[in-house]
Amino acid sequence: MSLVVRGALWIGLFLGVTIAPLVFAVIGAPGPGRGFATEFSAALGFVGLALMGLEFALVARFRAVAAPFGTDALVQFHREMGLVGLVFVLVHVAISAPWDLVVRPFAEDTPARVRWALLSTLALLVLVASSLWRRRLRLSYEAWHALHAVLAVVVIVAALMHALLVDHYLNTAWKRALWILMSAAFVTLLVWVRVGKPLTQLRRPWTVERVTPERGRTTTLTLRADGHPGFRFAPGQYAWFALGRSPFSLTKHPFSLSSSGEAAGTVDVSIKALGDFTATVAGLDVGTRAYLDGPHGVFSPDLYEGPGFCLIAGGVGVTPMVSILRTFADRGDRRPVLAVIANRSWDEVTFREELDRLAARPDVSVVHTLDEPPPGWTGETGHVTADLLRRHLPAGHRRWQYFVCGADPMMDAVQDALVALGAAPARIHTERFNWV
Ligand SMILES: Cc1cc2nc3c(=O)[nH]c(=O)nc-3n(C[C@H](O)[C@H](O)[C@H](O)COP(=O)(O)OP(=O)(O)OC[C@H]3O[C@@H](n4cnc5c(N)ncnc54)[C@H](O)[C@@H]3O)c2cc1C
Incomplete structure (x- = not known):
């Protein structure tokens, strides 16, 4: 099955799971509705909860899910869907919350469903804020990651408890069973990533x-x-x-x-x-x-057919490119490769000698560009621009595949330069080292 078809199927499944709770809620809804605002708010809450659950699936590192899109695109989507889910939940809360009870969560007459809703919403707010402003809050990646994992489970479990206790839409055994099943699927994903996968790795040190x-x-x-x-x-x-x-x-x-x-x-x-x-x-x-x-990951020439390949790297972004060049050499793959390697100085060029060795093959050329060239340097200097690329790409390069890896601003500039040179966006592949 082609990657496009697989991608379309995953998107269909995502949409299906997002609206499934609404279908559960509507099928066999008891008696007349409770007015537009209440029904609309409940719908937002259900969709928000489903979106939060799907967030687990997006980052569960399933190769089949990542294949059509690339992991960095999935992480970006995870981030954006988190914000969309937050908006759904906040509007739901704004419309439905019994504010007189919310402000005194520990009072005796405050029902448990309100407390669970409050817990879920607060956990979600902290989760989103700590993700958006991790650096500003001076949270280390490790501390943020631990907090993120714990809060995500709190958000889902508390929201589910709230939905079960509201009772209006989950009043039959089979609807409760469906909800519990769906939630269990999300938590299973988490357990698989945190326990199941590590167990398999333990046997393969x-x-x-x-x-x-x-x-x-x-x-x-x-x-x-x-x-x-x-x-x-x-x-x-x-x-x-x-x-x-x-x-x-x-x-x-x-x-x-x-x-x-x-x-x-x-x-x-x-x-x-x-x-x-x-x-x-x-x-x-x-x-x-x-x-x-x-x-x-899907950042590989093995996944995209092309008559030639252009590899553009900045700094340590050279690592996947060296793997590609070494593999082509080992396979005797004669398709032409142009590698453009950007660094600050000549001394800092990681794999400099190895790149020289790999460039000795007739089908490979390596072009270095330096921000601070040494005296007597006759090669390229400065950033990778459309002009620089035009000087080195051969005729017919529009049908090549392009692989770009480096710092974010460099990657954005190179993508624009490649499009300006006539490369189709579908032939430009990127690997971003900076996800979070
Ligand atoms: C797909 C991919 C491939 C990469 N390949 C290479 C490579 O070949 N060589 C190389 O030197 N670097 C690579 N990186 C970057 C590398 O993962 C980070 O530099 C490293 O994890 C930083 O860890 P730290 O604790 O030293 O730095 P910190 O100072 O703690 O973090 C620096 C930044 O790195 C990111 N980061 C930190 N820890 C993690 C983590 N556990 N998971 C994800 N991101 C994290 C965060 O954006 C953070 O802000 C790659 C990143 C990705 C996403």
């Missing part, structure tokens, strides 16, 4: 075999599959890593695989020291245990 310093504050770890065959990956894909940690640890880090997709039993990952965890990687010992969840 990896060991750090080599720690190699690279230019540009980057370290390559070579990991060997320990007692199992490892996995096959398409060049450009990434995996989630628990390095020196249990597979059950809440925070795992995503890194692109930098080795050839044809190597069996080992994978390389090249990590730039950019934050508190990545700064510790250079100090990891040989023999450190690691657990991998992967491969993931």
